[in-house]
Amino acid sequence: MIKKRKKFRTLPFILLLLLTVVTSALLLKDQIGLAGGEEAGEENFLILVNRQNEVPPHYTVDLTLLSNGESVATAIVPALQQMFDDARAQGVYPVVASGYREAEEQQALLDEKIAAYIASGYDRENAAALAETYVSPPGSSEHQLGLSVDINADPMKSTAEDVYTWLAENAHQYGFILRYPECKEELTGTHYEAWHYRYVGKTAAVTIYKENLCLEEYIEQYVDSAVDVEKEAEE
Ligand SMILES: [Zn+2]
Incomplete structure (x- = not known):
């Protein structure tokens, strides 16, 4: 009987400890x-x-x-x-x-860069070659x-x-x-x-x-x- 009571008394402390751990973990997560x-x-x-x-x-x-x-x-x-x-x-x-x-997003970034070079006077082939030295093609x-x-x-x-x-x-x-x-x-x-x-x-x-x-x-x-x-x- 006495043993049982002792166990029972420590339970709230264990719960409190758990709550503290969980709360600080959540707070930490919130920071980023x-x-x-x-x-x-x-x-x-x-x-x-x-x-x-x-x-x-x-x-x-x-x-x-x-x-x-x-x-x-x-x-x-x-x-x-x-x-x-x-x-x-x-x-x-x-x-x-x-x-x-995603690969699709990477392709879109590359296309944007190619379009910018074409707009500034490069032909498509050169625009693509130049763009790829700055933006990696999808997959790479x-x-x-x-x-x-x-x-x-x-x-x-x-x-x-x-x-x-x-x-x-x-x-x-x-x-x-x-x-x-x-x-x-x-x-x-x-x-x-x-x-x-x-x-x-x-x-x-x-x-x-x-x-x-x-x-x-x-x-x-x-x-x-x-x-x-x-x-x-x-x-
Ligand atoms: Zn990067």
Whole structure:
């Protein structure tokens, strides 16, 4: 009888504790305005997508909708949240300008760019070739993975320069890399983009940052060669 009472007395405390945990989790979610999301999936954070390597045809990703209508892979939300929180704490205010894109959206962006070049006097063939050096054709855009974000400044609070500088110096600590660096255009196939960040996980991001690599180089040096060593060991 006494034992039973004791149990009963602790129940309200357990409930209170649960309520506190749930409430703080919800509050935390509200800060970045998440509208949904599930547990982190098994995404391959080092998946390579560029002009030579298209998004696999049956690629699927679990997405989380942000309050501004953009979506990103659910698995990268905690790292993205932490990065934005820390930037804000240091007086820099980034916003996600573009996250996940369907192939159709990517095509529409490319068509827009081609039309702009045609309007400024290029013939269709040259307009298309030029546009593709700035906007990846559908299938070769990382935005279709949900692992990439274009990050701009909240115009009321920060300059683009402040945001790009902060990201260039800090993003790797959160597992993000500047995906299209200057001087790597021949390897990435894309012009320098100060705003485009790709999640690759912290280990890869730190190495890429410290050794001044692009993702193509990192995969060649660290991933493909590791697979070769494994194969040799098996033989
Ligand atoms: Zn981008």
